[in-house]
Amino acid sequence: MKPDNDLVVLCHGQHDEVGLVCSIAVKEHSSASQKELFCNIQLRDKDGHVPTANPHQLLLDMKVRWSSTFVMLRRAYKMCEDVNYFVGRLTLQDRDALRCKKIASLELSEDEWSQVQKLLLILGVFFMLFFAELAQHSFSSEEGPTLHLALPALKALHSAWSSxxxxxxxIDFHQALDAAVDKISDYYMKSASSDAHIMAMLLDPTQKAAHIRRHWGNDLLHEVLENAKAMYKESYLEMHGDDAGKSSASTELCTSTGNHRLDVLLNELSDGDEDALDTPYQDPPTLSRTSSACLFDSVDPLKLWLHNFHAYLNSKDHLGGMxxxxxxxxxxSSRQSLDVHQTQVQYLQDRKVAGTHWS
Incomplete structure (x- = not known):
């Protein structure tokens, strides 16, 4: 970008504050002498100015960098007095009357700096969503997966900018905000129809189906879980084969386990009630000592994938810094999720404990 380009755009008689700041930044970056001038302005101790301990350059907006408009405006706003002083010095240096007038027009008034502040508050919502709250993920695939954050972040941004x-x-930003909200809605709808985005959320142990349950309603939640179930089944059978679990499930261990949660879980896994686990677990009524139903008769060995699928979705998990x-x-080993061997161990432990109360 050439430093003499006119970036000062008038819209309904008002300056484009972003264009003003960008044009000043271009001027400051145009030569080594301009950079030195801006540095010296920050270090000056005249006219009651407090010298800056660590001088900074202005930042340029770049289309290829996340939130570069925000960081450009934030840097300029924090240094607004020095920025205006810099424009004044540039005006004094140029001997061409026309250019002097153009440079002088770059100086932002108090009202224009106030507009910059408001714009920072709007863009700051985006910045906080993608950088502050998500800083631990660095929004980089090199640090870890981030696709699961896309839909919740877009939803939060849509809500904030709609407000x-x-x-x-x-009011001066209503038109831009409405356009931004419409664009976010388009992104959200396109992303929400992507199996990759949905599965990424479900595979995040900290949220699973929480976002979908909260914002999409029961019908769409059911549709999502059915699709996820089909994809999981295909993947599970491809990895483990159709005979997965048959040998493990052949052991006859019968009657009540003495563990209310385990009894209900195993009963819900019986044929004809596959959708029972689509809703979060609720404590069952007290089970009697005489409740029977063979433990592994309740778990169809051909549907261990379904057992694993629901066990993961209904468990509460934490990343613990990972x-x-x-x-x-x-x-x-545990999230393939509560396989039959683990259920056997839990059954034996529960039965041993229960036996101490029944004897």
Missing amino acids: HSAWIKY SIVQWWVNSD
């Missing part, structure tokens, strides 16, 4: 659009304070990939690696 801002209704405020009188942001990335999602690390969590899945460390939890692989």
Whole structure:
């Protein structure tokens, strides 16, 4: 971008504040002497100015960088007095009257800096969503998966900017906010129809189906879980084969386990009630000592994939400082999820404990 380009755009008699700041930044970056001038302005101790300990350059907006408009405006706003002083010095240096007038027009008034502040508040919502709250993920595939964050972040951004659009304070930005909200809606709808985005959320142990349950309603939740179930079944059978679990499930261990949660879980896994686990677990009524139903008769050995699918979705998991990939690696043995061998061990433990109360 050439430093003499006119980036000062008038719209309904008003300057484009973003264009003003960008044009000043271009001027400051145009030569080594301009950079030195801006540095010296920050270090000056005249006119009651407090010297800056660590001088900074202005930042340029770049289309290829996340939130670069926000960081450009934030840097300029924090240094607004020095920025205006810099424009004044540039005006004094140029001997061409026409160019001097153009440079002088770059100086932002108090009202224009106030507009910059409001724009920072709007863009700051985006910045906080993608950088502050999600800083631990660095929004980089090199640090770990981030696709699961896309839909919740877009939803939060849509909600925040829709709210801002209704405020009188942001009346000058209503048109831009409405356009931004419409664009986010398009992104959200396209992403929401993607199996990859949905499965990424379901595979995040900290949210699973929480976002879908909260914002999409029961019908769409059921549709999502049915699709996820079909994909999981295909993947499970491809990895383990059709005979997975048959040999493990052949052991005859019968009657009540003495563990209410385990009894109900196993009963819900019986044929004809596959959808029972689509809703979160609720404590069952007290089971009597005489409740029977063979433990592994209740678990169809051909549907161990379904057992695993629901066991994962209905469990409460925490990352504990790990990335999602690390969590899945460390939890692989248990999150294929509560296989028959583990259920046998739990059954024997519960029966041993229960026996101490029944004897």
